[in-house]
Amino acid sequence: MANNTIVENIILGCLAKQPMSGYEIKQVITNSTGLFYNASYGSIYPTLKKHEESGWVTSKEVVEKGRYKKIYEITEEGHREFMEWMHQSSKPITIKYEMLVHLFYFQNLTPNERIDQVGKHIEELKAFQDQLRTIERFAQELGDPYQQLTLQWGEDFYTFLIDWYEKLLTRLKSEGEEA
Amino acid sequence: MANNTIVENIILGCLAKQPMSGYEIKQVITNSTGLFYNASYGSIYPTLKKHEESGWVTSKEVVEKGRYKKIYEITEEGHREFMEWMHQSSKPITIKYEMLVHLFYFQNLTPNERIDQVGKHIEELKAFQDQLRTIERFAQELGDPYQQLTLQWGEDFYTFLIDWYEKLLTRLKSEGEEA
DNA sequence: AATGATATATATCAAGATGATATATGGAGA
DNA sequence: TCTCCATATATCATCTTGATATATATCATT
Numbered sequence: 001m002a003n004n005t006i007v008e009n010i011i012l013g014c015l016a017k018q019p020m021s022g023y024e025i026k027q028v029i030t031n032s033t034g035l036f037y038n039a040s041y042g043s044i045y046p047t048l049k050k051h052e053e054s055g056w057v058t059s060k061e062v063v064e065k066g067r068y069k070k071i072y073e074i075t076e077e078g079h080r081e082f083m084e085w086m087h088q089s090s091k092p093i094t095i096k097y098e099m100l101v102h103l104f105y106f107q108n109l110t111p112n113e114r115i116d117q118v119g120k121h122i123e124e125l126k127a128f129q130d131q132l133r134t135i136e137r138f139a140q141e142l143g144d145p146y147q148q149l150t151l152q153w154g155e156d157f158y159t160f161l162i163d164w165y166e167k168l169l170t171r172l173k174s175e176g177e178e179a
Numbered sequence: 180m181a182n183n184t185i186v187e188n189i190i191l192g193c194l195a196k197q198p199m200s201g202y203e204i205k206q207v208i209t210n211s212t213g214l215f216y217n218a219s220y221g222s223i224y225p226t227l228k229k230h231e232e233s234g235w236v237t238s239k240e241v242v243e244k245g246r247y248k249k250i251y252e253i254t255e256e257g258h259r260e261f262m263e264w265m266h267q268s269s270k271p272i273t274i275k276y277e278m279l280v281h282l283f284y285f286q287n288l289t290p291n292e293r294i295d296q297v298g299k300h301i302e303e304l305k306a307f308q309d310q311l312r313t314i315e316r317f318a319q320e321l322g323d324p325y326q327q328l329t330l331q332w333g334e335d336f337y338t339f340l341i342d343w344y345e346k347l348l349t350r351l352k353s354e355g356e357e358a
Numbered sequence: 359a360a361t362g363a364t365a366t367a368t369a370t371c372a373a374g375a376t377g378a379t380a381t382a383t384g385g386a387g388a
Numbered sequence: 389t390c391t392c393c394a395t396a397t398a399t400c401a402t403c404t405t406g407a408t409a410t411a412t413a414t415c416a417t418t
Contacts, residue, residue, distance in 0.1 A: 005403075006277050013284050023367050033283050036276040040405050045369060067366070067412060086287055089299065090277035092307070097215040098185050098269035100332060104212050105192050106325035108265055120268065128271070146285035153279060153343065160339045164332065184374075202396050219376050224398060246383060246395065 004085070007039045008047055012082040015057060015074040022048050022070065031135050032147065035154045048072055056081055115172050122165045129158040183264070186218045187226055191261040194236060194253040201227050201249065210314050211326065214333045227251055235260055290355050297348045301341060308337040 010033060014025045022044050029039050051057040056078030062069050074082075099121050106114055136151045189212060193204045201224050208218050230236040235257030241248050253261075278300050285293055315330045 006275070006280060007404085010280060013280075016284075016287075021367070022369095033280050036274045036279040038273070038405095041368080042370075042406075043404055046403095065366095065413070069367070083287065086281060086284060087292070090281055090296075092303075093278075094217070094275040095215045096185070096273040099272075100215040100329050101185060101189060101192075101212050102265060102269055103332075104326055104329045105195075105265060106328075107323055108195075108262065113266070117269075124271075144286055147283055149285075149347070150279050150283045153282075156343060157339070160336070164335060168328070186375085200396070201398095217376095220397080221377075221399075222375055225374095244384070244395095248396070 004081070006037060006091075007043050008051070009082055009085045010037060010039060011044065011047055011051065012056065012074060012078050012085075015072055016079060016082060019071050019073040021072065025072075032139065033150070035132070036150070051078065054078075111172065111176050115169065115176065118165055118169045118172060122162060122169065125158055125162050125165065129155060129162070132158065183260070185216060185270075186222050187230070188261055188264040189216060189218060190223065190226055190230065191235065191253060191257050191264075194251055195258060195261060198250050198252040200251065204251075211318065212329070214311070215329070230257065233257075290351065294348065294351050294355065297344055297351060301344045301348065304337055304341050304344065308334060308341070311337065 010029060011025055014020065014028050020028070022041070025048075026039070026041055026044055029037075029044075048057065048059075051072075052059055054077075055075060057072045057074055059070050059072050062071055099117075102117065109117070132151070132154050136148075136155065139151055140148060189208060190204055193199065193207050199207070201220070204227075205218070205220055205223055208216075208223075227236065227238075230251075231238055233256075234254060236251045236253055238249050238251050241250055278296075281296065288296070311330070311333050315327075315334065318330055319327060
């Protein structure tokens with residue numbers, strides 16, 4: 001009915017590619033849109049139940065390698081719903097970024113504490129960017145150019161962040177020398 | 180006790196500058212850290228109650244211009260709590276960005292629909308950046324260099340986004356001409 | 359062959375956050 | 389006078405997260 005949530009549509013998008021289980025959906029999301037839209041089990045499993053009630057997906061229980069599994073498949077109605085969402089305008093960006101809140105109150109720290117926190121943050125950003133590159137190599141096999149593009153966005157975003165903090169670090173250090 | 184939430188600490192940070200009401204806290208947050216950490220009334224008012232019970236803030240009811248108002252003030256304990264948080268390492272970034280989820284599934288749209296959506300998104304980003312610049316002029320009067328810096332981050336981030344989508348738009352248009 | 363660690367798989371729950379709504383007053387302008 | 393907007397507090401349904409519970413399979417080590 002057009003006012004469904006984004007996670008509801010990501011799940012439909014996953015199932016549009018191929019049928020899979022809730023567990024697999026979680027993995028796919030984490031390794032694809034996870035950087036700019038993640039979802040937890042606590043939202044995936046209840047959403048799948050709701051989707052089944054709405055008639056947007058169907059499920060069948062299978063046993064694979066002796067292990068129980070519930071495979072979900074998208075219906076035509078579910079696909080229509082997904083495509084309707086694809087044509088809607090998108091909501092504004094929401095960010096939760098604690099380091100910038102720290103930075104906002106940086107006057108409360110000593111010059112050395114500031115340099116320390118920014119230095120550590122740069123290392124964290126670099127470590128995360130390395131992880132992104134690993135995911136990217138994995139995704140290149142999928143062959144979808146737009147999916148590769150969004151992963152590239154992640155890498156570009158982290159490059160922007162690292163550059164930004166490197167410049168700040170240089171400034172903080174030179175201010176320390178002046179004093 | 181050190182595992183309090185970020186919003187709890189932003190509120191303490193607001194009150195560390197000067198005593199104010201919940202309504203004013205909401206305004207300050209929206210116009211300062213709002214871009215990278217926002218809070219709603221539904222989290223601010225209950226948090227203020229909790230803070231008072233914890234002894235981190237005190238409140239007094241005043242009447243200003245005939246209108247009832249509850250002014251909160253930070254205590255020494257509250258200030259200690261805030262400073263403890265300032266020395267902690269920060270949590271990773273969380274983003275909710277619907278447009279990139281659309282982009283992830285862009286194969287489902289026609290070339291013209293893609294160009295349309297990216298073009299509209301660039302306009303939205305530019306409009307939002309203009310708003311940021313207005314806030315920035317307002318904040319320059321505060322004089323805190325780190326608070327100005329985080330507002331600058333917002334502008335730089337939106338410049339990064341606009342550049343990124345401008346390049347994409349050029350590519351989408353040239354691909355259309357080839358076909 | 360036994361042990362322990364990790365991966366697969368589903369499900370639920372407390373705690374927190376959002377967006378909306380309800381309620382009420384003051385001030386500005388038509 | 390009426391309407392609209394800003395000020396001001398509060399609550400609530402809904403959604404989301406992060407953690408935990410439960411259970412089985414796989415793999416490496418001893």
